[in-house]
Amino acid sequence: MPEGPELHLASLYVNNMCAGVVFTGAVRKSEVSKNPDVPFTCEAYRITAASRGKEVKLTLTPMKSDDSKKRVKAGQADQPMEIVFRFGMSGYFCFTTEDELPKHAHLRFYSKEEPCRVLSYVDARRFGSWHPDGKWQPDRGPCVMFEYESFRENIVSHLSDRAFDRPICEVLLNQKYFNGIGNYLRAEILFRLNIPPFASARTVLDGLQSEDVFEDKKPLNNEITDTKTSDGDKQKQGKGETGDLLRLCHTVPLEVVNQGGKGYDPQKADYSDFQAWLQCYYVDGMTSIRDHNGRTMWFKGDPGPMAPKDSKAPKAKKRAKKEDDHDYTEEKKVASSASKKNAVKQETVTKAPKKETDAGSKEAVSKGRKTDKSREVNAPQHEKKPTARGKKNSSAEPTTGPQRRSERTTRQNSK
DNA sequence: CGTCCACGTCTAC
DNA sequence: TAGACCTGGACGG
Incomplete structure (x- = not known):
């Protein structure tokens, strides 16, 4: 859910859903949250x-309010x-x-309606945070989507x-320079x-x-143009019709925003559009x-000179999740309408079968569970292919659906 | 039931 | 440069 596009879609969602809605009372926090209390109480806001x-x-x-001039009740906010x-x-x-x-609604704003509705900040893992100081985090750079010129500068x-000094893929996650880029966008x-x-x-x-020479070029074009125009070494990317790297840090996230989250029918909201876009x-x-x-x-082809030498390949599982959580597309609509959970899209990445090279033994992974990251997995040197795991459906390709992109599993081995 | 994985920061050796 | 911080879904046994 949360990379720049999703955060922006979240802001659009709030503006659409809360337009004209009057909220009242105090802002309430869940018992379990360690984030700060939000000291705001107001009769109508x-x-x-x-x-x-x-x-x-x-x-x-x-x-x-009529009596606002006179006296704001004690404890009632009169400033934004x-x-x-x-x-x-x-x-x-x-x-x-x-x-x-929903479960995990950690910060809540109550409407004055009867029955009331609630705008909630929901966060299952609680890695998120809120800051009543109202300041954008100081060290974060300009937004890649909406402050494009200063972002480049x-x-x-x-x-x-x-x-x-680091590899480009790691720098792309540095929010001091690439505010809005996350793991799927860098790939x-x-x-x-x-x-x-x-x-x-x-x-x-x-x-x-600083200036984007492609500025008035046509927006974008999804062609993958594997034209590989790189005869010479000096591949100063940026040629072609897509623009240079910095421009793509702007246009690619905007493509996601323009998908609006997905199909036209909010009720069906599934993530197949997003998955098809990847x-x-x-x-x-x-x-x-x-x-x-x-x-x-995630990438294809040459990893580049600064690749972790010991580099481990992640496991390789299946995947049938939803990437873009939450359907921020719904324009206002009565929140009460029954929303049925349609089956979630399945399909997905079946790891390409490969010969599992790993010796299996090798030093055992002694460290038991670690944390979210850094798992030591012996990577088959040559082709680090995720090991295959069961495959599910998806074998035959529906004649209609684009399905998983490029079935051109061209294994363009680097060397 | 257990393991591995996840769209991200944070801060402590 | 490791952990820490968390919950839950997909798989595997």
Whole structure:
């Protein structure tokens, strides 16, 4: 759910769902949350939202009342309050009736309706946070989607920063420069330009200008153009019709925003559109290894010179999840309508069968459970292919559906 | 039932 | 550069 596009869609969701809605009372926090209390109580207020990179800001605005001039009741807010949210791995906003409150609704705003509805910040894993100070996190850079010019300028003018000493795929997750880019976006962006994920960031970015020379070019074109125009070595990416790396850090997230979350029918909201949109992340036939921070990097072809030498390949499972959680597409609609859970889309990545090279034995993974990341998995050196696991359906390709992208499992071995 | 994995930061050796 | 912080879904036994 939460990379720049999802945070922005969340802000649109709040603005759509809460337009015209009057909220009242105190802002309530769940017992279990360690985030700060939000000291705001008001007889009547409205809520609006805005996003910047991977943050969303809610503005609570007190409404004027006849007696507002006279005396605001003690403890009642008369000034707007702003709260900045970061979504962690599982945060999202949801507007429901009180009895439909989802599990893990950690911060709640109650409407004045009867029966009332509640705008909730929901976060199962609780990695997300909110900050009543109302400030965008100071060290985060300009939004890749909506502050494009300053985003470019910020990078071009700081290329000497040691932060760019690292592989481009790791720098893309540095929010000081790429506010809004996350794990699926970095894979999609690098894949489209055929940039080895572990190529030096500075080398890849060197020479790019603050001004986007593709500015008035046509928006984008999904062709993968594997034209591979790279005869020479100096592949200064950026040719072709898509634009340079920085431009894609802007346009690719916007493609997700423009999908609006998915189909036209909010009730059916499933994630097949999003899955169909993915060209690399978690896509069958692609390769994946863990970067130096233990995050899985999906790509195709040459990993690049700075690839972790010991590099481990992530397991290889199946996948039938939903990428884009939460359907922020619904325009306002009565929250009470029955929403049936339609079956979730299944299908998916069956790992390509491969010969499992690993010796199996080797040093046992003595460290037991670690944490979210950094699992030591012996990687078959040559082709690190995730081991195959059972395959489910999906074998035959429906004549109609585009399904999993590129069935061209062309294994373009690097060498 | 147990293991592995997940759209992200944070902070402590 | 490791953990820490969390819950839950998909699989495997």
